[in-house]
Amino acid sequence: MTTPRDPLPLSGRQPRAVRSALAVLEEVVAAGPGITAKEISAALKMPQATTYRLLNLLVGEEYLVRLPDLKGFALGRRAARLAVPVTTTPPTAARAVVDHLRGLVRWGVHLASFGAGQVTLVDPDPDHPPSDAALLARYPQVSALGRLLLADQPEWRALVRELRVFTEHTVSSTSELAARIDEVAHDGIARQCGELRADRGCLAVPVRAPGDGRLVAGLALSGPANRVADPNTELVALLREHADRLAPLLA
Amino acid sequence: MRDGPVLPRLRERSPVHGLRRRGLAPLEVFAQSVSGAAPSAAMAATPAIVAASAGGGTVWSFVVATGLALLVASCIARFTRRMAATGGLYSLTAKGLNPGAAFASGAALLVGYGMLAAAALTGGATYLQTLVARLGGPVSVWVPVGAVVAVGLAAGALALRGVRLSARVVLLVELVSITLMLVIFGLLLAAPPAGPELPQPSPGLGGIVAGVLPALAAFIGFEIATALGSEARRPFRTVPRAVTWTAAVSGLLCVFAAQTQVVGFASVPGGLAAQDAPVPTLAAAGGWPWLTPLLDLGLTMSFFACALATTNALARVLFSLARDGVAPRAFGRTHPRFATPHVAIAVVVPVLVVGLAATVAAGMALAPLLVFLLTVATGGFLVAYLLVCLAAPVFLRRIGELTWPAVAATAVIVPILLAALVAYVVASGGTPVVVVLAALAATAVAWFVWARLRRPAEVAAIGVYDETVAADVLGDTGRAA
Numbered sequence: 001m002t003t004p005r006d007p008l009p010l011s012g013r014q015p016r017a018v019r020s021a022l023a024v025l026e027e028v029v030a031a032g033p034g035i036t037a038k039e040i041s042a043a044l045k046m047p048q049a050t051t052y053r054l055l056n057l058l059v060g061e062e063y064l065v066r067l068p069d070l071k072g073f074a075l076g077r078r079a080a081r082l083a084v085p086v087t088t089t090p091p092t093a094a095r096a097v098v099d100h101l102r103g104l105v106r107w108g109v110h111l112a113s114f115g116a117g118q119v120t121l122v123d124p125d126p127d128h129p130p131s132d133a134a135l136l137a138r139y140p141q142v143s144a145l146g147r148l149l150l151a152d153q154p155e156w157r158a159l160v161r162e163l164r165v166f167t168e169h170t171v172s173s174t175s176e177l178a179a180r181i182d183e184v185a186h187d188g189i190a191r192q193c194g195e196l197r198a199d200r201g202c203l204a205v206p207v208r209a210p211g212d213g214r215l216v217a218g219l220a221l222s223g224p225a226n227r228v229a230d231p232n233t234e235l236v237a238l239l240r241e242h243a244d245r246l247a248p249l250l251a
Numbered sequence: 252m253r254d255g256p257v258l259p260r261l262r263e264r265s266p267v268h269g270l271r272r273r274g275l276a277p278l279e280v281f282a283q284s285v286s287g288a289a290p291s292a293a294m295a296a297t298p299a300i301v302a303a304s305a306g307g308g309t310v311w312s313f314v315v316a317t318g319l320a321l322l323v324a325s326c327i328a329r330f331t332r333r334m335a336a337t338g339g340l341y342s343l344t345a346k347g348l349n350p351g352a353a354f355a356s357g358a359a360l361l362v363g364y365g366m367l368a369a370a371a372l373t374g375g376a377t378y379l380q381t382l383v384a385r386l387g388g389p390v391s392v393w394v395p396v397g398a399v400v401a402v403g404l405a406a407g408a409l410a411l412r413g414v415r416l417s418a419r420v421v422l423l424v425e426l427v428s429i430t431l432m433l434v435i436f437g438l439l440l441a442a443p444p445a446g447p448e449l450p451q452p453s454p455g456l457g458g459i460v461a462g463v464l465p466a467l468a469a470f471i472g473f474e475i476a477t478a479l480g481s482e483a484r485r486p487f488r489t490v491p492r493a494v495t496w497t498a499a500v501s502g503l504l505c506v507f508a509a510q511t512q513v514v515g516f517a518s519v520p521g522g523l524a525a526q527d528a529p530v531p532t533l534a535a536a537g538g539w540p541w542l543t544p545l546l547d548l549g550l551t552m553s554f555f556a557c558a559l560a561t562t563n564a565l566a567r568v569l570f571s572l573a574r575d576g577v578a579p580r581a582f583g584r585t586h587p588r589f590a591t592p593h594v595a596i597a598v599v600v601p602v603l604v605v606g607l608a609a610t611v612a613a614g615m616a617l618a619p620l621l622v623f624l625l626t627v628a629t630g631g632f633l634v635a636y637l638l639v640c641l642a643a644p645v646f647l648r649r650i651g652e653l654t655w656p657a658v659a660a661t662a663v664i665v666p667i668l669l670a671a672l673v674a675y676v677v678a679s680g681g682t683p684v685v686v687v688l689a690a691l692a693a694t695a696v697a698w699f700v701w702a703r704l705r706r707p708a709e710v711a712a713i714g715v716y717d718e719t720v721a722a723d724v725l726g727d728t729g730r731a732a
Contacts, residue, residue: 068262
């Protein structure tokens with residue numbers, strides 16, 4: 001999160017610099033990973049010193065990364081945030097697992113994917129409509145699914161744009177949020193009681209790839225806020241069991 | 252034009268995995284570098300040393316030294332804008348020069364940080380002892396010994412517990428200490444002159460130049476942020492800024508402190524150079540004797556922060572040497588929960604503390620010990636700075652991004668650093684410093700020869716850094732096929 005600052009008026013050669021930076025990004029995408037600074041400079045007919053400065057800026061902001069030889073460039077993970085995530089319908093076998101869980105519990109069951117560093121609901125519960133998808137994507141810190149995503153990222157602060165307060169329970173300070181995120185990383189389960197809507201709460205567990213353990217999706221239960229705060233041992237066990245069954249189907 | 256993209260195989264995890272990646276806020280990284288340079292201590296102590304050569308030109312010596320430190324920072328930034336290292340200047344040098352030079356940088360940094368940490372402990376003990384005595388406490392050799400042990404172990408424990416925690420402690424302590432210094436020096440500068448200004452002997456250009464070396468010594472440690480590359484958030488932006496800003500801020504504070512003291516002693520025969528304890532003398536003359544214990548407190552805190560920051564850096568250099576396979580591999584281990592190089596810290600800190608405590612307990616006076624340790628440290632840093640400045644354009648050429656400002660910066664700074672190194676060796680001629688440095692250099696050479704014979708492949712591939720891993724790259728192309 002950055003503190004809001006007065007935006008400086010664009011002046012002089014700055015518009016050109018912005019265009020050049022975008023051209024550099026496009027060139028890296030077009031040429032594919034491994035393109036060097038000299039090649040970019042030649043392809044765009046841009047002065048070398050300017051190209052190097054723009055590249056260092058884009059690397060500093062992590063839209064680009066340098067490959068291990070330090071010569072070649074590739075798109076960084078942050079660049080994913082420039083594109084709208086594509087919602088893909090999960091495979092039938094995965095939807096069957098989610099439906100199976102819906103048959104066992106009286107709470108809403110939602111499946112979300114975390115591609116592009118955003119919460120995207122790929123299988124929301126039709127009988128218990130979840131909160132607005134745009135809200136979930138925009139304020140990951142107030143949903144249990146979003147907290148799973150944040151806990152997986154060392155740089156989660158970059159994904160939290162604004163600590164907007166929705167209810168009296170909404171976490172409103174960075175330090176408190178940091179403590180919650182640490183808890184999620186430690187316990188492997190995220191919860192949220194009445195922070196987005198006063199009467200609703202959520203529990204979510206990660207779905208991790210069986211091989212490398214990377215986070216691919218999150219499985220959430222949503223129910224009455226006062227019930228979510230309880231230990232819910234059996235519900236959590238059920239949730240984890242279904243998340244484990246989803247892992248090979250989604251990774 | 253291109254033969255198609257050549258995608259090198261990406262690793263699944265960084266070669267320096269185990270440290271907490273990308274967790275430190277910019278201010279926390281900056282605080283580490285500032286504490287390494289310990290501007291508070293430099294403000295109180297160095298102007299008098301510089302004045303011994305530069306006299307009335309003391310301020311100019313500091314201005315020149317600040318310019319040089321900024322040039323060194325610019326050479327360091329050529330690397331840190333492009334790579335995130337854990338071994339500080341050693342890891343950077345390895346990307347430009349051959350393994351021998353990189354190894355020399357590593358050894359020089361170990362000496363530099365080791366001696367600077369010891370000096371910070373000694374300095375902290377010195378001012379704590381003075382403070383205790385001033386407040387009516389006991390005067391005994393056990394006060395500084397106790398201070399060395401307590402402060403050293405506290406620094407070690409904090410460094411072990413996590414880089415975040417120690418960075419925050421450092422930030423807080425350094426902030427208080429610099430604020431204290433600014434208040435003290437502001438009051439002193441506002442004080443009316445004690446008498447008519449005496450004509451100062453003009454130092455001439457030679458005097459100012461001679462004053463640059465001790466003034467440059469006030470900056471050592473300002474590059475500590477380079478050892479936190481993998482642990483800093485947005486390292487390619489944060490680390491170069493931290494180093495450059497530390498050079499600028501330290502320089503500004505020192506120029507301010509030098510000006511205060513030169514003006515304060517303008518009416519005293521011999522000027523600032525004749526002063527043993529300039530700031531307490533000025534405080535007493537101004538009618539504020541209570542400033543002196545405040546100064547002692549500020550300096551004790553500054554030295555504590557410096558000890559903590561240098562311990563962090565020292566452990567990370569050793570950690571990187573171990574991950575490179577040229578130091579015992581155990582030093583490359585990290586604590587599973589605290590994500591710190593715990594073995595390196597657990598070995599280095601007790602060795603430093605016990606060695607230093609034994610020296611002090613044996614009756615070695617603190618003031619000459621502090622000067623000796625700082626002098627040896629300066630030697631190590633001069634070598635490391637020289638090598639990294641030399642490496643910068645070579646590195647840029649190797650990756651095909653050489654520009655003329657990089658060449659120009661190196662062309663200016665390298666001869667000056669070489670001259671400073673020669674002046675340093677000449678000035679230390681006939682003192683134990685030369686003997687110690689020669690012994691340390693011989694040890695380093697023997698270590699390198701051993702490494703070359705026993706682990707030739709590791710030595711040839713020296714220079715691990717926090718390289719881009721598959722997870723950092725967007726898309727499936729990032730994953731090794």
